Each structure stands twice: as structure tokens, then as C-alpha cells.
Amino acid sequence: MxxxxxxxxxxxxxxxxxxxxxxxxxxxxxxxxxxxxxxxxxxxxxxxxxxxxxxxxxxEPVAHITGSREFWSLDLQVSKDTLIPRPETELIIEKILEQYAQSSDIKVLDLGTGSGAIALALASERPGWEITATDKSAAALEIANRNAQQLNLNNINFIHGNWFEPFENPSSENLLFDIIASNPPYIPDQDPHLSQGDVRFEPMSALASGKDGLNDIRQICQLASKHLKPGAMLIIEHGFDQKEELHNIFMHSGYKNISQYTDLTKNPRLTSGINL
Missing domain, CATH: 1.10.8.10 (Ubiquitin-associated (UBA) domain)
Structure with missing residues (x-):
């Protein structure tokens, strides 16, 4: 051909x-x-x-040319304002569903939702769960909202704001979550891969985070405990070479029962911890 x-x-x-x-x-x-x-x-x-x-x-990425990408068997709209959902991110969905298989009354927060991939996948599997999804990009939230409408998923509340900013007012003091999940930026600012391949066309704010790529992850880990119920879980996607750093960040932030998971290519991909 x-x-x-x-x-x-x-x-x-x-x-x-x-x-x-x-x-x-x-x-x-x-x-x-x-x-x-x-x-x-x-x-x-x-x-x-x-x-x-x-x-x-x-x-130009195929997903940008077609305007869509499949994630968790869902056809999602994407744009230049959103990160293109990757297969490895499906591991977050798998682990959450495994660990909360019998739970029906669950509140989930998806930080930096982008196209809505994580929130939409969980909403499709657990229609009884109450899911909140945030993003600092209004354009990305518009795409996520549109995806939810097209998929007829009504148990997601989309909120504009960076990380935990939307919950820092007095009216949010009693809003605690059972699960906080995030696929944040985790690539170092000067990583040469940022100027190669498909990522050249994706929003830099969704990809890079400081000299070692961990600025946003540190911030999320430090602040998440205030928004988690006792015994609730924080789960974060990260780079394949950041396993040790993630374990240390979770440990120093006070999380217990820290677990780390590999993706289908056997690369370290997720770290989770329990809030006490």
C-alpha cells in the first residue's frame, strides 16, 4: 500500500x-x-x-486529524487543547475498579481531566459514583463536557480550576473524596522528546513540569490529603523512570500502604497511597 x-x-x-x-x-x-x-x-x-x-x-497526530481517540472502548473527541489519551493511562481505571469493585457510594476527583478520559471511563463503569473532574484549561473542559454529553454520562461534575484551587473556598470544606486520580504533567522541561513525534502538537502545560518533571506531582501529593477522607486513595500516573522519586514523594507526604504498578510493557507507571 x-x-x-x-x-x-x-x-x-x-x-x-x-x-x-x-x-x-x-x-x-x-x-x-x-x-x-x-x-x-x-x-x-x-x-x-x-x-x-x-x-x-x-x-501531526492521527488523533488531531480525525478529531477523536479511543480510550477504554469509548470514542473521545480530542483537540490541540487536550492531551491525547494513551493506552497506559487505562491502568488507572483498572486499578481503581479492582480496589473498589464492591463499592457503590464513592466520590472521585479526577485532577487535570483534559479530554475527560479518566472521569468518563470511571463514569461508564460505575454510574452510581459521584465524579468531579477539574482542569485549568477552559478549552479542554469544553471538550470533556462534549464527550460526556455524547456518551450520555451524567454523573460527572466538570469544574474549571488548577488542581485543588476550586476547593479552597469555605463552602468546599466538607467536600472530601474517596479517590483522587490524576495523569499530571511529568516530563522534565528540557526533555528532548518534547520536540519529537506527536507530543510536539500537544499542550506543553499537560506534558512538562519543572526541571525533573515532578513539580505538579509534588504539589498534588502535598495538598491531596486535605481533600481525601481517612483511608482514601491517591493514585497518580508518572514516567517509567520516576518510580523511586514517586515512592519518596508519597512517603514524605504522609501516605501509607504505598503501591506501585507496571503497565503492559512492564514499565513502572502508577503510584498509589492511602491517606490516614
Missing amino acids: AATKQLEKTSDSPRLDAEVLLAHSLNKNRTWLITWSDRELTEPEILNFEKRLTRREKG
Whole structure:
């Protein structure tokens, strides 16, 4: 397939990218492509497809070209204002559902929700849970709200604000959560990967956080205990090479029963702790 070869220098998955872009150009799914593989494209369809291929060849993420990304089997809208949901973030959903499998009356806070991926996945699995999702980007919250509406998920309250700022007024003093989850920025500011691949097109504020990448994580860990019930859980995604630092941050912030989890590639990916 010529389109696959065209994307080989840009993409780690050129065939998949080409198929997704062709399906999007035709307003079909990939199953349709397989079923009707011998169908010839019209001239307008070819031009439409070639425009998308050119954008991808220049490095633009497939999710930005199609305007969507699948996460936890949910089709989510994304934009240049949101981080593109990654498969490894699904581990947060798995661990929360495992540890709270029998719980029905749970209050969850998703910090820095972006497209709403974590909050929406939990809401789809636990419609009885009360979920709050915050983000400092009004544009990102608009996307998250739109995703919730399209998925008919009504148990999420979206709030504009940076980390815990929305809960620092007197009326929020009694609002405590059973779970606080976050996929915060954790890449060092000067990391060369920030100028490579898909991340070049994503919001820097959702990616980088200080010299060692841990500024936001430190802030979240230090402040979260004031917003967690006794015995409640804080769970955070982080870089594969930050396991030791995360354990120390959680320990020095006073959390107990600290647990760390690896993703499907066996890389350290999550750290959780219990608030006393």
C-alpha cells in the first residue's frame, strides 16, 4: 500500500495510521475497509485521503486529524487543547475498579481531566459514583463536557480550576473524596522528546513540569490529603523512570500502604497511597 510507505518515516505504525485515515476520509470504520477492500475510490475521496496523509506525514497526530481517540472502548473527541489519551493511562481505571469493585457510594476527583478520559471511563463503569473532574484549561473542559454529553454520562461534575484551587473556598470544606486520580504533567522541561513525534502538537502545560518533571506531582501529593477522607486513595500516573522519586514523594507526604504498578510493557507507571 503506497500510503503505508509514505508514512514509514513519520510513524511507528504506518499501516494502522493509513487505515485509520482512509476510514476517516470515507466516513467508515476499519471493518468496512476490510469488507470492501476491492472498492475503487472516487477522485474526491482520493484527494480527501491524500490531504490527511500529508498532514500525518508532516508529523501531526492521527488523533488531531480525525478529531477523536479511543480510550477504554469509548470514542473521545480530542483537540490541540487536550492531551491525547494513551493506552497506559487505562491502568488507572483498572486499578481503581479492582480496589473498589464492591463499592457503590464513592466520590472521585479526577485532577487535570483534559479530554475527560479518566472521569468518563470511571463514569461508564460505575454510574452510581459521584465524579468531579477539574482542569485549568477552559478549552479542554469544553471538550470533556462534549464527550460526556455524547456518551450520555451524567454523573460527572466538570469544574474549571488548577488542581485543588476550586476547593479552597469555605463552602468546599466538607467536600472530601474517596479517590483522587490524576495523569499530571511529568516530563522534565528540557526533555528532548518534547520536540519529537506527536507530543510536539500537544499542550506543553499537560506534558512538562519543572526541571525533573515532578513539580505538579509534588504539589498534588502535598495538598491531596486535605481533600481525601481517612483511608482514601491517591493514585497518580508518572514516567517509567520516576518510580523511586514517586515512592519518596508519597512517603514524605504522609501516605501509607504505598503501591506501585507496571503497565503492559512492564514499565513502572502508577503510584498509589492511602491517606490516614
